[in-house]
Amino acid sequence: MQQWLTPDLAQYMPLLGLGADVAPAMPASRKLTIATAPLLRPGKIGEAYFARAYRRLEAGRHQHAIRVEFAERFFARELMVDIDPKRLEHQLIDVVSTGSAALRLSHWFLDKGDWSRALFPLKASLKVAEIDAVFDYEGRLDEAPIFRDLLDRAAQGRPEERNGVPLTNPAAIQAYLEHYVALRRSIEEHGFWRRSEITAETTSRFSGTAVRRTKDERNEREVGIAIGADGTVARIVGGNHRTAIAQRLGLSRIPAQVRLVHAEWLRGWIARTCLSPARALAHGLQHLCLLLMMQSSIWVEVI
Numbered sequence: 001m002q003q004w005l006t007p008d009l010a011q012y013m014p015l016l017g018l019g020a021d022v023a024p025a026m027p028a029s030r031k032l033t034i035a036t037a038p039l040l041r042p043g044k045i046g047e048a049y050f051a052r053a054y055r056r057l058e059a060g061r062h063q064h065a066i067r068v069e070f071a072e073r074f075f076a077r078e079l080m081v082d083i084d085p086k087r088l089e090h091q092l093i094d095v096v097s098t099g100s101a102a103l104r105l106s107h108w109f110l111d112k113g114d115w116s117r118a119l120f121p122l123k124a125s126l127k128v129a130e131i132d133a134v135f136d137y138e139g140r141l142d143e144a145p146i147f148r149d150l151l152d153r154a155a156q157g158r159p160e161e162r163n164g165v166p167l168t169n170p171a172a173i174q175a176y177l178e179h180y181v182a183l184r185r186s187i188e189e190h191g192f193w194r195r196s197e198i199t200a201e202t203t204s205r206f207s208g209t210a211v212r213r214t215k216d217e218r219n220e221r222e223v224g225i226a227i228g229a230d231g232t233v234a235r236i237v238g239g240n241h242r243t244a245i246a247q248r249l250g251l252s253r254i255p256a257q258v259r260l261v262h263a264e265w266l267r268g269w270i271a272r273t274c275l276s277p278a279r280a281l282a283h284g285l286q287h288l289c290l291l292l293m294m295q296s297s298i299w300v301e302v303i
Contacts, residue, residue, distance in 0.1 A: 010063060011114040012096035012103070030067070030107055037069040046074045047278045054277040057112055057263050063098065064108040068259055071109035078282050079258045080194070083225065083233070083292040085246040090234040091125060092226045092260070093118040105260055106224070106237040112263040115226075119234060122243070126160070131244035134180045141177045142170065163216040176211045184245050192246055194255045195222050222257035229264035231288060236260055258285060 040046050053065040072079065094106045096118050105111060105118075122128055126146070133144035141147055150173045153159055159166045167173045183206065207217030223239030235243055236259055246254045261281065269284035270277055 010098060010112075011116070012098065012105075012118045014093035014118045014120075015095040015097055015102055016093065025104070030069075033067040033069045037067070037073045040070050040073045042074055042076070047276055050074065050278040050281075051276055054110065054263070054266065057110055058267070063113055064103070064105075064111040066109040068107060068109045071259075072257075074278070075282065075285075078285055080222070081225075081256055081258060081285065081289040081292055082253045083223075083256045085243055085251055085254050087233060087292060088225070088235045088243055088247070089122055090119045091122050092234045092236045093120060094237050105226070108260065110261055110263055110266065115228060115234075115262070122235060125240070127240040128244045130177060131180060131184075131241055131248060133177055134184055134245075135248050138181060141174060141181075144177075147173055147177065163212055165211050165213075172211065175209065179206070179209070179212055180241055180245070182206065183241065184249075187242070187245055188249065192242065192251060192254045195220055223254060224259040225256045226260035227258060227262060227265050227288065229262045231265055231291075233292065 040049070049070075050066065053062075056062050057065045092105065092115055094104055096103055096105060096113075098113070126149075129146040129149075133141055133146045137144040137147075150160055150167050151170060154166075154168045154173075159168045161167070162176055165172070165176075167176055186202070186206075203217050204214075206212060207214040221238030223243050224236040225233050226236040227233055238257070238259065243254070265284070266277060266281055269275075269280040273280045273283050275283060
């Protein structure tokens with residue numbers, strides 16, 4: 001049974017739709033983090049920084065710690081894992097309420113909150129419905145239920161926005177879904193690649209259109225995953241549609257990036273290995289990487 005919480009953790013409530021706008025995607029603090037992240041180097045100083053942040057978290061001084069950009073810099077390729085996409089059955093909602101403020105979980109690498117109410121089945125997401133249309137209604141996308149749903153939302157004055165582009169009319173919705181028809185074909189023909197391995201030619205082929213700006217394609221993230229308190233995994237920001245395509249194609253593995261780690265999981269690995277927080281996390285990730293490719297069970301206990 002999956003355990004995403006312990007009794008003393010603060011419970012997060014998901015903020016959806018307009019409610020998510022209260023937590024900006026690029027506040028000044030995150031811009032500063034992105035600018036200074038390259039200054040962090042793997043080594044004793046970075047390890048000490050990570051340990052200090054973890055101790056503050058454990059002491060209850062903070063609910064979350066370590067900006068994800070710092071973690072990407074410090075752990076680098078250690079955050080990359082191969083995962084059977086069938087294991088990704090839930091998504092962790094990015095924007096949540098802590099009771100006193102709004103929080104974007106994707107801005108942080110360590111968190112100690114209760115995620116249980118912020119988890120939703122992937123199969124219920126709009127992004128999955130869009131990819132279902134790509135597979136089930138190719139050549140007649142305008143007949144897909146999601147096409148009509150997107151059109152209804154536009155008619156009601158609340159169009160869905162994708163990559164900064166509002167889907168306000170049939171032509172925009174058609175072009176948007178056709179983009180993912182092309183992406184599906186590309187994955188079928190060339191495989192599922194890490195973003196760092198995507199060529200400039202491929203990037204240009206999928207960008208610079210009315211529904212996909214070049215900047216958005218270049219900034220596309222790896223498939224993001226979060227590790228829960230007991231080591232169970234959920235999808236988080238990054239690679240929504242690519243994950244759904246991989247699942248529909250029945251791919252046995254895809255590359256993903258660990259973007260969020262529950263402090264309870266890390267605490268277990270510190271106790272298990274008697275290593276520093278950073279080294280214990282790296283050890284736990286190596287172990288998890290092996291478990292994620294096992295075919296026996298969707299939910300994996302590692303503590």
